[in-house]
Amino acid sequence: MCGRWSPAASGFNAGLHAMINAAMANRFDLLEALDHYLSDGRDELSGYEVHGVAQAAKLLEHGSTQAARWVGDLVADGCLTYRSKYPGTSDLAPGVRWTDRELQSRDGYRLTLGGREEVDRQRRRRRELATDALLEGWLDTSPAELPGGIMRPLVDLRSALDQERHPAAVAAAKDLVEAACKGALDRSGAEPPPASASLPALFSAARRCSAHSDADIGRSLSAIVDRLARLRNSVGGGHGRLELDQVAGAEARIAAGAACAVARFLLEP
Numbered sequence: 001m002c003g004r005w006s007p008a009a010s011g012f013n014a015g016l017h018a019m020i021n022a023a024m025a026n027r028f029d030l031l032e033a034l035d036h037y038l039s040d041g042r043d044e045l046s047g048y049e050v051h052g053v054a055q056a057a058k059l060l061e062h063g064s065t066q067a068a069r070w071v072g073d074l075v076a077d078g079c080l081t082y083r084s085k086y087p088g089t090s091d092l093a094p095g096v097r098w099t100d101r102e103l104q105s106r107d108g109y110r111l112t113l114g115g116r117e118e119v120d121r122q123r124r125r126r127r128e129l130a131t132d133a134l135l136e137g138w139l140d141t142s143p144a145e146l147p148g149g150i151m152r153p154l155v156d157l158r159s160a161l162d163q164e165r166h167p168a169a170v171a172a173a174k175d176l177v178e179a180a181c182k183g184a185l186d187r188s189g190a191e192p193p194p195a196s197a198s199l200p201a202l203f204s205a206a207r208r209c210s211a212h213s214d215a216d217i218g219r220s221l222s223a224i225v226d227r228l229a230r231l232r233n234s235v236g237g238g239h240g241r242l243e244l245d246q247v248a249g250a251e252a253r254i255a256a257g258a259a260c261a262v263a264r265f266l267l268e269p
Contacts, residue, residue: 047105173258
């Protein structure tokens with residue numbers, strides 16, 4: 001479900017939030033909202049329900065008839081289909097701009113196979129944009145400018161987030177922190193901890209070599225690294241575990257963001 005559909009605060013802020021949503025919305029937002037609504041077990045929607053879905057998704061300002069125009073465009077795109085509500089109701093010629101009259105005089109709106117594929121494309125594109133924003137600056141960097149071992153977990157992290165493989169994203173986040181720790185230690189010439197050292201112990205050693213070793217944020221990041229290590233252990237398949245804890249997409253992205261912050265702390269001068 002699109003993030004901007006979430007309920008906003010009451011009062012003035014809620015009204016402003018709704019206006020911004022409506023200004024940014026397009027027909028594919030409506031298509032995704034309809035898909036989400038139909039995923040609850042409904043097979044089709046009436047014209048009245050289509051308009052209600054658009055309103056509930058905060059895609060329209062009060063009194064707007066934009067939903068009818070979007071539906072007409074989606075029908076023309078081959079993303080939506082419908083059946084006639086009244087005998088003798090004919091199909092509209094391509095290019096005819098729908099009004100609320102056309103929307104309400106037809107029934108049985110449902111997504112076509114092409115419409116569902118378009119929803120998947122829109123969701124995938126949004127995930128990819130979110131991932132690019134999260135990893136901004138990292139993947140544009142030449143591998144030669146990064147410590148050895150950093151690029152692989154970055155690539156794995158991007159792939160896992162884009163494909164919604166949440167446990168794999170947590171694993172890649174942990175690997176990124178580990179690689180950053182080793183890179184910081186190697187850059188400083190310090191003796192690394194034993195190979196069996198835990199991730200928190202490895203981070204503590206790397207933090208002492210960092211240019212920001214005395215900063216309070218470094219001590220705060222220690223708790224984040226500890227939590228990341230625990231999360232990785234809970235969702236990882238090592239040690240012969242048969243049942244793994246589940247991890248939500250939001251938690252995986254938080255872990256990824258935290259790992260990027262830790263890596264930047266260790267590696268940036």
